[in-house]
Amino acid sequence: MPYLRFVVKVCSAFVISLACWECLLRLIAEQPLPYHHDPKLGWMPVPLSRCMDAREGYAHFSFNELGFRDDPVGVKAPGEFRVLCLGDSYVEGGGMGPAQTYPRRLQCLLRGRPGVPRLVRVLNAARAGTTVAFSVGLSDAYKSLFQPDLVIIMVRDGWGDLLDPVQEVHYAATGAGFKVKTDWHWEHMSKAQRLAVRMHLRDLAVVHYGLRHLIDIREASQRASRAAGKSDASTRLAAIDWTVAELAHRYPHLVLVHMPYTAGTHDGLAPVSPDELRLADACKGCGVPLVRMRGEIERDAAAGGMPPFGFANTLPWEGHPNAHGHDLVARALARMLTAPDVLPGWTLLSARDGRSAASHAAAGMVGSRGPSARCPRGKVNPTMLLTDKRLNKGHRAAYSDSGRLLCRTACKGRL
Amino acid sequence: MLFTSVQFACFFAIVLTGLAVLRKQNHKIRWLLAAGVVFYGAWNWRFLALIGFTSVFDFCLGIQIGKATGALKKRLLVLDICVNLLLLCVFKYLDFFISTADVLFGVHFSLARIMLPIGISFFVFEAMSYCIDIYRGKLVPYSRWDHFALFIFFFPRMVAGPIIRGSDFLPQLRSPIRITAHNLNVGGQMFLLGLTKKLVIADRLSDFVDLVYANPALYSSASVWQATIAYSIQIYCDFSGYSDMAIGLAKIMGFELPANFRLPYIALNLTDFWRRWHISLSSWLRDYLYIPLGGNRKGVTRTYLNLLITMTLGGLWHGASWHFVLWGVLQGLGLAVHKAYRSILGPRLPEKSGWPLKVVSWTVTYTFVCFCWVFFRAQSFPDAVTCVVKMVGGLAGGLTWLCGPLAAIAPLVVLSHLLAGRMQHQKDGLVLAPAYFSHLVLLFAWVLGVYFMSATRTAPFIYFQF
16 A cells, blocks of 8 residues: 555656646747648648747747648639749748748738739748658649649758658659659558547647657667668669659749758858759759759858858757748749849749730730750740840740740830 | 766666675675776776776875885875876876977977876876875875775766865775665755756757857857856856766765865855865865965965966866966966955955945956856867957957857856855755655656756767866
8 A cells, every 4th residue: 555655646746747847848848739641641730720849949830721831721812823832841931930931021022023913922831841752742732722823842952851761752763763652651550659649649748849859869860871871872863853854744833942951060051962963954954943042042141141040049050941041032032033134034924814915025924935855754844944045036935835825025024 | 988878877777786785895895896997998998907007006105105204205105196197297298298399399299199098187186185195194094905996996986076085085985885765865866966957058058159169250249258158157067067966976875975066156256266166176286286385374475376386287187288278377367366355455355245346246256267268168279369359349240149048047057056055054955855745746847857958969078078
């Protein structure tokens, strides 16, 4: 009996202390995000859920009816021009409010500009912890959910993760190239794990924070070596080519944004990697506009700008991009989308509202295309580069595969 | 084996089990001696011979000093001091002397690049203090080598102190070594306190401090100030945390080690600061260097000179580099200035005045200590000068990056200092008694807190490099 009393006393004390830490962690560190299995999109935040995360900065997250960190999507309005932003936690915007993320900033920068559709709406469909393989494998789902007119995908180095089978959507190498495999975690969970999910045990801050703290301490280097070990350089580079071609095929109107890694020395970016150069080549070959943030960041740093990475409770040039970093991305994209001389011969047009080419031209919105023989899929992306030479000759542009009107004007009426 | 590692937890569990199982005192002493050999060997087995030589040499010489009389006694003591200092000079300072001679005289000897044996600064001083105490008649030479060897090989304080005296430690071996519930509770909480200081405070601040001090020219004056204040907290929590862990481990096994820190940052003057900071070293330097030099018995000028010599050598003890020497010189000058200031002010000292003067006195002391830490921490002399110039506002520009965790940690450290100041008059300090339910809840919450709030990356203990 005394032993039983002792055991009950110790267990009660432990539970009470856990409860105290549960309350404290929810105030200062983290309110865990509940997840569920979506049959189309996989392991997703529960729609309309909320959480808080203070690992980097301090931010409250709220998720819309589809489970993304954005305002409600709703039905697409007539004349609405939708820009869909895909990516990982870099785009989701950890550590800051949603208004500071680059999709929201881009929307503010685009709206009201002459020539930009009045109903331009930039949606944030980024998912933390995912890779660009999700954008490839779930393209049909994204297109049916959002009906985007333009898709912007942020990519980073670390292409070896695309082949990591831990990810729900990943690549498998085949003889001809790659194929996308979908491997929902929910289907592989044991009954005990499913019960734990249904009982919301992982939704407890002490469990979620405690487990993640353990993982942070032990697995950071293990994960990098595991991913690197799964792919050699040639496989990785081939995956880059394949990915760009697939994205160009699946998303007719596409822009890629490349975000470089930071150096480990907390004073700048990592050197240019072969992957980054290969990505630039692949985009050029497939005619996919690529915004390389390296140049933007370096120019900003040289001009005395604040580091675009790092928060109040982390170090400069560490972790996710901060508000300044997102602002740099938004400005770079806004310049590219609205000023053709920044990216020679290319500007963006939306023609879904069926207006005539002339009215589009008068509105100053143009797009053009040109051929490319280097894209692995052999198709031409409708939004492609033109050289200055062709522009200067006053070429009229063609129509897209889907019948979208693409035309271009002379200098007047540019965005 | 770091105290914060899983390997050490397993090692300590085995040691405790052995102590609980063994019955005879001598067996327990040999068990602890073996544990010390294994612990030191885990760091670097090559230097076991060095520390073994020290233990045998000083043991034998201690016996001879005890038997000898007159001039022979003195010569034996001098031999002991010379051999120990020679070991220290060869293993720690040889490359420092070579590079200094290269700069001063242009001699081009190649560096010896001898690996620094871990804890050499500590066990050499302890061995010397044993023989000196025998010479002075404060200690009787021990006839059992295993008892004396345990004094050198006692693993909780082997690598980073506190520096213990034979007169404090060896008599404890006459009492039975027992693991009691009280010692387990108090020692465990001391260990937990040290763990909290190290993992939760020191390691969290180290990232920011390392970043700014790696390249201080890149950062603004505000960031350099913040990094210096953060470093003052980091080095205190790191070193006192290690000392607390060492004292706690010793307490669990039934041994009492002396306190090494006594709330140094509440000191109102530099003399008081050195009575509270690294007490084992400062008292060692006082008893074995400052007083033999004459202390304050040979006139005012000689007193200031003795202070300067003592603190300069104290700085050199910390590391074989001129910026440690400069740190020591600054401390010596500060102490001399304070001594002169006391002799002038007399009964109007700030410690005896109202709180406004105490605040001013504390501010001046803490600011001076922080400026001295710059030389202690900076990676080179030019970096140290850059930091100091930025702190006084001489160099504008640079990135202002503030340390978020410092805003939460600094008030906690201040509060703990104020609370502990009140608690230190109680017998066992702030000790939780698990018999009470509320205390048990607090204990569990404390352990969970150390886990949840610990930094992801563990930095090495700062004083391991000495």
